[in-house]
Amino acid sequence: MRIAYFTHSLASCWNHGNAHFLRGILRELTALGHRVEAFEPEGAWSLSNLLRDHGEAGLSAYRTSYPELRSTAYAAVAPTVEAVAGADLVIVHEWNDPALVAALGAARKGGARYTLLFHDTHHRAVSEPEAMKAYDLSGYDGVLAFGETLAEVYRDWGWGARVFVWHEAADTRLFRPLPQEDERHGLVWIGNWGDDERSAELETYLFAPARDAGLPLDVYGVRYPEAALATLRAYGARYHGWAPNAEAPALFARYLATVHVPRRFYVERLPGIPTIRVFEALACGIPLVTAPWHDSEELFRPGDYLVAASGLDVERHLRALHSDAALRRDIVDRGLATIESRHTCRHRADELLAILARLRGPALPQPALPQPALSQPALSESAA
Secondary structure, three states: OEEEEEOOOOOOOOOOOOHHHHHHHHHHHHHOOOEEEEEEEOOOHHHHHHHHHHHHHHHHHHHHHOOOOOEEEEOOHHHHHHHOOOOOEEEEEOOOOHHHHHHHHHHHHOOOOOEEEEEEOOOHHHHOHHHHHOOOOOOOOEEEEOOHHHHHHHHHOOOHHHEEEOOOOEOOOOOOOOOOOOOOOOEEEEOOOOOOOOHHHHHHHHHHHHHHHOOOEEEEOOOOOHHHHHHHHHOOOEEOOOOOHHHHHHHHOOOOEEEEOOOHHHHHOOOOOOOHHHHHHHHHOOOEEEOOOOOOOOOOOOOOOEEOOOHHHHHHHHHHHHHOHHHHHHHHHHHHHHHHHHOEHHHHHHHHHHHHHHHOOOOOOOOOOOOOOOOOOOOOOOOO
16 A cells, blocks of 8 residues: 655654654554655755754764655645655645645545545644634545544534544654663653743653752753753753654663653643653653643553652652662553553554544545635644
């Protein structure tokens, strides 16, 4: 089967949280024998920022870790749509330009034989709903939403049975426990600062507990303004800037534990969606402490990670992990078992193929979609 995926960028993970899952799922589909193609726009801001900051060397970790993956950069929409006319499945990520989204839908309505899916892995459906509604999805066969609460938003918009929950997952070909050459020390946090939507939570659930537990904290990520860097310095945290996503397993292998601090939209408006960071940590075998979030879909089991209701709880958990090797082993073993049994990119590849089979089976009810707005939303550097 020929599969085409339209992404913002395959090569760059700079402020691009979807890169991990995208690379993993395309690799699994390739391993299953499918012909997989990735398309991305020329001048994508994630890749442009990566090259600006790190040059070609910034792509070496991706190229080394994913030698089987390639992408085609395009400038014009029309010839790009024509290039996938013979595909069996086309998936379009929601970070793509509205003109491309509409053109692929128009081609599908005009007789293109591929199944066409829209893939949403972000919170804009609740944080910027009018912008998302302005995408013309009238020619699409279905929507892939990365959590039940996001899927419910699309159902409310008229998609009904044609929206499918397709969670992110770990690329366990790369994200796995690595041999420990040295004893683990301190804490690591990998994440972007973003737009201050969780700055207070980071102080409460990460910076202060790490300081109060007496554990050194190393922070990796991008888009940290000077005020954020001053906050890190005030708490004694060490900031290292961007780290390639492909190097995260090696980073995790050096540290005692990590902390998950969900963005506010995922706690308040899209509860139950953990984002990729939880999958990454558990797959790499590093003990995880998480700030409050409700696992409403029961993706994980009690004991896969430690849950904190307050900053004091985080501090207590960190002290326990520091002093109790048996606790660390138990959490790691449980988390790994959960990932391996239900949350790998191979699981998601199989789920995608099952969704495709369902769409190609007896006809599903057509969604009663709202008419697209005349204006189209502008893409921006959304925090990942």
